[in-house]
Amino acid sequence: MNFDLSGDQQAIQDLCREFARDVVAPQAEALDREAEFPYAIVRQMAGLGLFGLPFPEKYGGAGADTVSYALAVMELARIDASVAITLAAHVSLGASPFYLFGTEAQKAEYLVPLARGEQLWGFGLTEPGAGSDAGATQTRAELRAGQWVINGTKAFITNSGTDLTGGTTITAVTGTDAAGRSEISNIIVPQATPGFTRSKKYNKMGWRASDTRELSFADAAVPEGNLLGVRGRGLKQFLQILDGGRISVAALSVGLAWGAYDEALKYAKARIAFGQPIAKFQAIQFKLADMRMEIEHARVMVMKAAWEKDEGRDFALTASLAKLYSGEVSRRVVNEAVQIHGGYGFMDEYPVSRMYRDQKINEIGEGTNEIQRLVIARLMGL
Amino acid sequence: MVIPEDRQLNIVVAVKLVPDTNADKRIDPQTRRLVRSAAETVLNPFDEYAIEAGLQLKEQLADGSSVTIVTMAPESGKEVVRKALAMGADRAVMLSDPAFAGSDVWATAYVLAAGIRRIGFDLVLTGTQSTDAITGELPGALAEYLGVPGLTYAREIHVAAGRVRVKRETDTGYQTLSAPLPALASITKSAAEPRFASLKGIMAAKKKEIAVLRLADLEIAQAVGGDGAKLEVTELTASPARAAGKTVTAADGNAGARTIVAFLKERNLL
Numbered sequence: 001m002n003f004d005l006s007g008d009q010q011a012i013q014d015l016c017r018e019f020a021r022d023v024v025a026p027q028a029e030a031l032d033r034e035a036e037f038p039y040a041i042v043r044q045m046a047g048l049g050l051f052g053l054p055f056p057e058k059y060g061g062a063g064a065d066t067v068s069y070a071l072a073v074m075e076l077a078r079i080d081a082s083v084a085i086t087l088a089a090h091v092s093l094g095a096s097p098f099y100l101f102g103t104e105a106q107k108a109e110y111l112v113p114l115a116r117g118e119q120l121w122g123f124g125l126t127e128p129g130a131g132s133d134a135g136a137t138q139t140r141a142e143l144r145a146g147q148w149v150i151n152g153t154k155a156f157i158t159n160s161g162t163d164l165t166g167g168t169t170i171t172a173v174t175g176t177d178a179a180g181r182s183e184i185s186n187i188i189v190p191q192a193t194p195g196f197t198r199s200k201k202y203n204k205m206g207w208r209a210s211d212t213r214e215l216s217f218a219d220a221a222v223p224e225g226n227l228l229g230v231r232g233r234g235l236k237q238f239l240q241i242l243d244g245g246r247i248s249v250a251a252l253s254v255g256l257a258w259g260a261y262d263e264a265l266k267y268a269k270a271r272i273a274f275g276q277p278i279a280k281f282q283a284i285q286f287k288l289a290d291m292r293m294e295i296e297h298a299r300v301m302v303m304k305a306a307w308e309k310d311e312g313r314d315f316a317l318t319a320s321l322a323k324l325y326s327g328e329v330s331r332r333v334v335n336e337a338v339q340i341h342g343g344y345g346f347m348d349e350y351p352v353s354r355m356y357r358d359q360k361i362n363e364i365g366e367g368t369n370e371i372q373r374l375v376i377a378r379l380m381g382l
Numbered sequence: 383m384v385i386p387e388d389r390q391l392n393i394v395v396a397v398k399l400v401p402d403t404n405a406d407k408r409i410d411p412q413t414r415r416l417v418r419s420a421a422e423t424v425l426n427p428f429d430e431y432a433i434e435a436g437l438q439l440k441e442q443l444a445d446g447s448s449v450t451i452v453t454m455a456p457e458s459g460k461e462v463v464r465k466a467l468a469m470g471a472d473r474a475v476m477l478s479d480p481a482f483a484g485s486d487v488w489a490t491a492y493v494l495a496a497g498i499r500r501i502g503f504d505l506v507l508t509g510t511q512s513t514d515a516i517t518g519e520l521p522g523a524l525a526e527y528l529g530v531p532g533l534t535y536a537r538e539i540h541v542a543a544g545r546v547r548v549k550r551e552t553d554t555g556y557q558t559l560s561a562p563l564p565a566l567a568s569i570t571k572s573a574a575e576p577r578f579a580s581l582k583g584i585m586a587a588k589k590k591e592i593a594v595l596r597l598a599d600l601e602i603a604q605a606v607g608g609d610g611a612k613l614e615v616t617e618l619t620a621s622p623a624r625a626a627g628k629t630v631t632a633a634d635g636n637a638g639a640r641t642i643v644a645f646l647k648e649r650n651l652l
Contacts, residue, residue, distance in 0.1 A: 007461045011468055011584045019578055049581030062581035 005067070012068040015048065016075035020083075028080040031209035032354050035201065037162055038083055038209055045083075046117025051090055055099055059107055060115035066244075066306040070251040074302075077255025078262065081358035082209035084252045089158035089210075090114070092245035094121030097169050097186065101229030101237055110188065113166065122160035122168035124189075124215055125238055128153055132371045134171070135235060139217065141172035141187050146224045148174075148187050150195075150217040161198040161213040167191045168215060171234045184234035188226040195220035206358035243316045245366050246323040247309065250302045253326035253362040254295060260330075260337035260355045261291045267341050267350075278340070287336045294333060298326035317379040324372040327362040334359045391447040391541065391563075394503040395436045396494050396524065397429040397466060399459040400514040414615045415484070416514065423462050428509030430469075430576035432569040435539055436507050437470045437577070443541065448472040450501055454482055454493050460592055467587035468579030474590070475501055479597040484608025487515065491523035492610065496600040498528060505546060506566040510535060521568035531561035537572045 005013065024041055031038050045051060054069045055061025069091065077084035098111040113119045130136040139152025150172060160168050167190040174185040189196055199214040229237050265288060268279035278284045301322035308315035337352045338345035345352045363369045401407055405422035409415070425433075436449040451466045451474040453459070463474045477497045485493060498506060506528065511518040525532025536548035537556075547560040548567055579587070597606070604610060630645075632638035646652040 007464060008584050008588055010461065011465060011579065011587070012581065014465070015579055015581075015584065047580065048578055053581060057585075062585055064581060064585065 005071075008064065009068050009071060012053075012064060013071040013075060016050075016072045017078075019045075019048070020076050020079035024076065024083050025079045028083075028209075028351065029349065029354065031080070031082065033208075033348070035203065035208040037201075037211050038086070039163070041083055042086060042117070042120075042162075042164065045087065049117070050087060051095070051117035051120075052115030053091060055095065055111065055115045059099065060112040066247060066309040067303060070247055070302055070306040073248050073251040074255035074258070074299075077252040078259035080209070081252060081256050081355070082207050084255060085207050085210050086120075086159060088245070088248035088252055089123070090120050092248045093123035093241065094159060094169075096244055097123065097228060097237070097241055100240065101186070106188070106228065110166070118164075119166035120159040120162055120164045121166055122157045122215075123238075123241070124154035124157050124160070124168045124170035126155050126157070128155045128214075131155075132368055134238070135182070135184070137171055137173055137182065137184055139170060139172045141174050141185065143174070143224060144221075147221040148172075148224060148226060150187065150189065150220040150222070152217050154215040154217075156202070156212055157215055158210060158212050160211065160215055161201065162211045165191055165211075167193075169228055170215075170217075171238055174231060174234075177232065183232040185231045186228040186234045186237055187222065188228050189217070189220065189222055193220045193222055206354075206361055208357075242366060243319055244309065246319040247302065247305050247315070249362065249366045250298070250305065250319065250322040250326040253323075253330040253359075254298045254302055256355055256359060256362065257291070257295050257298065257326070257330040257333035260334045260352055260359075261288070261295055263350070263352050263355070264288065264291065264337040264340040267344075271342075284340060287340060291333045291336055294329040298322065298329045301325055317376065320367075320372055320375045320379065323367065324369055324376065327369060327372075330359050330362050389504075390445055391439070391443065391504040392502050393436045393439060393447060393449045393505050393507065394498050394501055395429070395432050395449060395451050395466070395471065395507045396498070396520075397433065397451055397453045397463075397509070398426040398512045398514075398520075399423045399453060399455045399462050400426045400512055403427070403513055409618055411618075414618050423459055425462055425465055426509055426512045426514075428511055428513065428571065430509075431571055431573050432507040432509045433466050433469055433471060434574050434576040435536075435567075435569045438574060439505075439539065439541060440470075450475060450503075452494065452497050452501060453477065454485070454490055454497070457594060463592055464587050464590075465579060467590045467592070468583040469577055470579075470583055472590070474592045476592060476594050477600070478594050481597045481607045484611060485606060486611035486613040487517050487519045488523055488612050489606050489610035491520055491527050492604065493600070493602070493606050494520075494524055495527035496602055497595055498524075500595065500600055503528075504563045505541065506530070506564075507539075508566065508568045510568050510570050521566060525566040528564070528566060531565045533559050533561060533565060533567040535570050536567045537570050539567055539569065539573075 049062045052061035053064050057063045073084050073088050095114040114121050141148040141150045169186055169188050171184050172187055173182045175183040177183050195218045197216045202212050268284050269277050271278045305315050305318040305322045308318055334356045338356050341352055344350050402422045402424045408417045410417050440447050440449050449471040451471045454477040457478045482493055508521045521534050522532055533548045535551050537551050538549035540547045545560050545562050546565045550557040550559055551570055630638055630641050
């Protein structure tokens, strides 16, 4: 058993900690207020190689491990969840499907520019009427004269409409199987495809600086070769993609909780009430001790899931446990962090106010708490 | 020694490992030295400007010139040194020996000079000071022991035709100085911002060499470590706690301002 980070894991954590503190932190409040996509930050992150962090060097990546990836997301989320989700969605949802299921030609065409951070990419699963019930996908792709002709709508798609976005990979019904069930496949849809349009950015409660849009497909045609992976395996493939994604979303929750704890601790030491810093009062100490305990617990779970993935083991259960638990921990921690700040925590100029808003989606995105419990129960054999 | 124009340069950046400024610090009352733990050791932030200057010179020359990091530190600091390699330096040399412990700035400069001569150098770069001792004396002492011109407080540095030219910052303006190589320059914080180590750099640094030189590997002709130190810390005391401030209560803002102005004038502070 060894809880020490390796030299390069430590170096990647240090890099992301310094980058978040020196580059991201001074811009976080304004980006959130203006709901402005952090182009300058994203370009710098691309230059540092963060968007290709876990992919092999031959595909333009850095060849680092999942533990390092989780550490990177955690450190960014400690300062700004919008920046963290932009990275996490790109790596886990945008680029990973090409790495996991793409042909060598698709990897060369799509994965390499994504790993280099030259492009961003979306993953379109959710629909206005199909969220947790992803099998209810209504979007259809019909094969006509060597082309997939797509019709339908996708909702809440991250990184789908930035100036850097190259396209989105979607799930679509491509037929029915022998038993009459929908056959779902993954299809690559480049941004310039006629008939493929993006809405304006949603006006969101949290993650305001990240890019989230609704996508519409009206007879949008792409070549037959834009099928990603095996026809009819779309549902299975995206479940596998989401397993990996849970590690990064769990890391994001831990980072967010940690950032709120950092702020609460700093505030409690500085704020004087009844003649002494409020950190001297047991009521505040107990809150901070509980926050620390829960963050440490969640962090260890995330690291274990990442480690299992790096070891090539089945990590689905640990990743689900970590995602569910760290999402709930982040809610309790941001709530107490605001409570410790008192009225100031309700004011926008204190980061905990933004963190409080950024937290809620951690319990909804990439599998709600309820779906997560279902996944866990199934993995327990129930 | 005259350095021919077309030769690749050996740029050596001397760095110090210091306690993380964000970590809690403790002084051993017996030795009056800082208790150092490996986990809380970082590259001296001032030295990152020297590393950046060295890397930019190397990139501008683009002729195969190299950047070598040298530090006098226990081997436990290896991973800290690796950060400089991740930023892009080619190799590192650690001068590590229990005999070096307790060196003051002069003994440190002497050991560093011995190490740098052993490595071979055309240009030595340093930061202007360390965040722990803050003497600011090392660049001068090192130039002295190396027997080369010391161009201190450089905010810009160029190398051409076997000479180094720096723009130097003074209290009242700038000087441009030039000297033949080999030479030493210390780089200020107003030079280029140090780069972040990229992922590519971090992964590449794993394969780069960090050599370790001991006392016996160096030509040392005088006492080093605590025995070679000229300076001794004779006493350490905490600064006195600041007295509570004075609160001015007044009927309105104008009256309050007048009271404060009078208070400051009385003490010749205004």
